[in-house]
Amino acid sequence: MMYCTSSLCSHFPIFSTTSSATAAKAKGRCVVYPRMSMNQTPQSPIPKKLLTTITNLLWGPSLPPGLLISTVRTAWNSAWQIMMSQLAPSDSSGGYTRPASKFRLSNSQYSRRNPTTLHLYVGLPCPWAHRTLIVRALKGLEDAIPVSIAAPGQDGSWEFQNTPNTDKYILVPSKDEANGRKTLKEVYGITRGGYSGRATVPMLWDSERKEVVCNESYDIIEFFNSGLNGLAQNPDLDLSPNSLKGKIEEWNQLIYPNVNNGVYRCGFAQSQEAYDRAVDELFTTLDKIDNHLGTSRFLCGDTITLADVCLFTTLIRFDPVYNVLFKCTKKKVVEYPNLHGYMRDIYQMPKVAETCNFSAIMDGYYKILFPLNPGGIRPTMPSGCEGEILYAAHNRESVSSVNKNTQVYVS
Ligand SMILES: N[C@@H](CCC(=O)N[C@@H](CS)C(=O)NCC(=O)O)C(=O)O
Numbered sequence: 001m002m003y004c005t006s007s008l009c010s011h012f013p014i015f016s017t018t019s020s021a022t023a024a025k026a027k028g029r030c031v032v033y034p035r036m037s038m039n040q041t042p043q044s045p046i047p048k049k050l051l052t053t054i055t056n057l058l059w060g061p062s063l064p065p066g067l068l069i070s071t072v073r074t075a076w077n078s079a080w081q082i083m084m085s086q087l088a089p090s091d092s093s094g095g096y097t098r099p100a101s102k103f104r105l106s107n108s109q110y111s112r113r114n115p116t117t118l119h120l121y122v123g124l125p126c127p128w129a130h131r132t133l134i135v136r137a138l139k140g141l142e143d144a145i146p147v148s149i150a151a152p153g154q155d156g157s158w159e160f161q162n163t164p165n166t167d168k169y170i171l172v173p174s175k176d177e178a179n180g181r182k183t184l185k186e187v188y189g190i191t192r193g194g195y196s197g198r199a200t201v202p203m204l205w206d207s208e209r210k211e212v213v214c215n216e217s218y219d220i221i222e223f224f225n226s227g228l229n230g231l232a233q234n235p236d237l238d239l240s241p242n243s244l245k246g247k248i249e250e251w252n253q254l255i256y257p258n259v260n261n262g263v264y265r266c267g268f269a270q271s272q273e274a275y276d277r278a279v280d281e282l283f284t285t286l287d288k289i290d291n292h293l294g295t296s297r298f299l300c301g302d303t304i305t306l307a308d309v310c311l312f313t314t315l316i317r318f319d320p321v322y323n324v325l326f327k328c329t330k331k332k333v334v335e336y337p338n339l340h341g342y343m344r345d346i347y348q349m350p351k352v353a354e355t356c357n358f359s360a361i362m363d364g365y366y367k368i369l370f371p372l373n374p375g376g377i378r379p380t381m382p383s384g385c386e387g388e389i390l391y392a393a394h395n396r397e398s399v400s401s402v403n404k405n406t407q408v409y410v411s
Helices: 018-026 048-059 065-087 107-112 127-139 184-189 217-226 242-260 262-267 272-293 306-325 339-347 358-368
Strands: 118-123 147-152 203-206 211-214
Touching (some): 127 306, 184 203, 211 217, 217 306, 242 306
Parallel strands (some): 118 147
Antiparallel strands (some): 203 211
């Protein structure tokens, strides 16, 4: 398994055969670890018998525990530091800094695109890609925008399976329907003008021009919301109406750094100080949002907007993943009086549940994010995340403006 360098930083480690390890190391690009795939629990590369023989030779049959602990601690700390510095670029105080997306799309470019040749690439564990699947579903763009679903694969990039995606409403890892490539990195590589940087999802592709249109989730969801109404089954649904743009922007400015990216800032912090700051900002923001949702059904009032979509994809992963793996431990979403009901409200909207693949999310984070979970053990789903609970009545209608005085807390 290997990780990209900071410039190619991935939050998914890269899995590789060890044969490329030495060459990669020599180029100073990657740290290489034993091969593993999505469906495997990581196992020691050394057979257990050999491990026992080695330890017996080194220390005799009974290891001095103090020596063992201090040796392993030093080795593990150093390996962790190396891995994290490769995996998660940080500022001088150890705070995670997310690299900027390379391919952006502004609304002045919408009309220059042939909307019938677009193709979406996603991965199911990814919260940024999840945004695009939700907006695609809500707007009814499944026929207009075909999708190829990659899974975290062996060489570190997102990989495609051999199976075709036969049902556009069922989202499972599939083959690359647009270009027939094996990895997303290869697809990025064939874009006009070439590209060898981070191969991230989501990515919107133009099949006619053979080029990456955009790999920034927010640009893509804005485009899906307003740039493809001629093809959408729900053209009247506006997730970013002019009257709410200011509010949406205000929420995004708060939620992106402190919540969406905030959970990563907790999980990838490389100093206590950076972690403490990220946790504090995360939970202060969640408290504020929860308080607001006591009197407002959605972030910007009675209707769902893009700001809600962006918050939702983080919330739905919070209790099963971020609370545990990223040490966002102060509170769970299920403990908040309003956030859990709000999350269920969105989850229960037509076609949203189908975009949430918990198995892919759990495997993606717990088995692939090696430095944070070296044993690769996937924990049991906490209560509050199971199907029936997510379908429990949310009563959020009662906090819409028609009932402004009623403050409902849903636990
Ligand atoms: N700013 C991007 C972030 C996308 C992103 O970081 N995606 C991750 C998966 S959650 C990825 O594909 N990482 C692979 C890599 O960095 O090589 C967006 O919002 O679209």
